[in-house]
Each structure stands twice: as structure tokens, then as C-alpha cells.
Amino acid sequence: MDPDAREGQLNVSVEGVIRIRGVEQQLALDAQLAAWENGYVLQCQFDLDRTHFGAIYGSGRFFAKLGKHLVNDLVSVQVNAVFKPRV
Incomplete structure (x- = not known):
């Protein structure tokens, strides 16, 4: 964690692998880690x-003339993970 981080700012880097439909890709993200109750929350x-x-x-990259049936290729993902110690 960045010791100079301020509340509401991204202060950690997270790396991992995501698997969707059997396809794996490396992922590197900036995230916010903060103390919460008796644990931590990562967002x-x-x-x-x-x-x-x-x-x-429905992708415009693969199919032409979709008009109003076009489906956006980008999917937004929001992660909220809570970590609490075992008692």
C-alpha cells in the first residue's frame, strides 16, 4: 500500500488471471484498498x-449492417471484495 495515499484514491496494484469461457488472460489493475470494520475492502x-x-x-467487428442490433464489445466490471480475519 502507498503510504502517501489519500482516501478515495487508487493505492495498490493487483495482478492476476481471469478466465471466461475457457479463455485465460493476464490482468493488471490499479485498485483502492482501505481498512473497514475489522478487515479490509478492495475496490x-x-x-x-x-x-x-x-x-x-452482435459485434460490429465481426458482423456488418447490424444497425440497432449492435451489441457493445466492452463490458464494465466493478469488484468489491471484503477481507476479514478468521476468529
């Missing part, structure tokens, strides 16, 4: 391109 938000995981239905 972050990011966008995933669903076509990188094989979900191409």
Missing part, C-alpha cells in the same frame, strides 16, 4: 472486451 473497476473471450454475438 476496482475495469472494462473487458468480450470478443477476446469468444463472445462475438
Whole structure:
């Protein structure tokens, strides 16, 4: 954790692997980690391109002339994880 971090700012880096539909990708995100009750809460938000995981239905990159049936390729994900010690 960054000792100079202020409340509401991103103060940690999180790395990992995400698997969707059997496809794995490395993920590196900036997040906010804060003390909460008797534990910690980690929050972050990011966008995933669903076509990188094989979900191409309604994608303008793969199909032409979809008009109003076009489906956005980006999916927004918000993570709120609470960590509490075992007692």
C-alpha cells in the first residue's frame, strides 16, 4: 500500500488471471484498498472486451449492417471484495 495515499484514491496494484469461457488472460489493475470494520475492502473497476473471450454475438467487428442490433464489445466490471480475519 502507498503510504502517501489519500482516501478515495487508487493505492495498490493487483495482478492476476481471469478466465471466461475457457479463455485465460493476464490482468493488471490499479485498485483502492482501505481498512473497514475489522478487515479490509478492495475496490476496482475495469472494462473487458468480450470478443477476446469468444463472445462475438452482435459485434460490429465481426458482423456488418447490424444497425440497432449492435451489441457493445466492452463490458464494465466493478469488484468489491471484503477481507476479514478468521476468529
